Amino acid sequence: MVMQHLLPNQMELFLQYGLAIFWTVTYILIIIQGFKDRSCGMPIPAICANITWEFLFAFVMPFHPLQMIVSLVWLLLDCVILFQAVYFAKPEYPPRLLLPAIFSLLVIALLLHVGMIVEFHDQEGKYTAFGINLMMSLLFIKLPFKQGLQGQTIYIAYYKMIGTLCASVLCYSLYPDSILLLLLAVLTTAADIVYIVIVHRALHMTKGSNVQLAPTLRA
Template identity: 45%
Template structure:
């Protein structure tokens, strides 16, 4: 007999699995293109959230393992950003500025997510997670348009990112519905679809 708890577990594992695949694809594409595949602000927010909810306010059950895997994969993505990022910086911007801006953003990401946990009494980190997921969707589009090429990015990455986000959105809509998370989820889906459509245009342009 299929019960509600089974569906929640499936959606939770779906979120974890699809995002793990997303991170692995970003890493593979990054090494192939010798580029980074995750925008800086999104990377800082992601790795800060994953550190907090792995070591400071650890999740329980399977989510604890999932979050740890996300964190470890994001460490590799972080290394790619620090390795390949300076090669893509605009002229006139020093490497010192590049690295310092990254570490400042990382520190403030950590502090803001911690503050949100206490401000909204959200020790699970759900509001920060959905908020930064929306930010990431917008930044992926910005990264694609600013580069004017698919370096570090692919339709596969975009699709698995969308599927992971969709699993989380459905789970929260069914079991932990709030107006804010619902709006954030819808907006994220819209931007994810826009991102996929833009990537398709870039693929066609290269043919």
């Protein structure tokens, strides 16, 4: 696929910094809220997919100095989120079951990343990145029904969507002929909007009420 540049270089650089900043803030907010609520604000499959992608493009096949640094920062933050997932899940899932499951997910995610990179000749990891993003957005929609708003805030939802929009516009500027990337970007944005609506609705339902969120949403 031939790389194009529909937008000026300065605008593309602005979008690169935008996606890096907003996604970094998203991770930090997830960590802060996770420790506050003693919960994990990101689904484990998404964490494993993120960590393996970030490991690949921080250490194995970095394609740009800025991306390498950002990937390393994200990797460290995701490791903290993974720690939260393991630590706060102990009462519900024994470590002897949870740890092998996480290890299996990490291996599977890594193999899928490598397979897609080779199959699509994707040295920038764009297909896997947008695939992860769509999976994460869909899994985030399920979170309020599973654990209420534990580990989540409306700010996380908005920052995540803005970071994804920056990445989507940048990707379209570079690869306007890719129907697959366009579909992944549009579907991810739609899922992010649904998640924001769900979180807003959940906050409205719980305002002034002591009823637990998850049972209310299931009704």
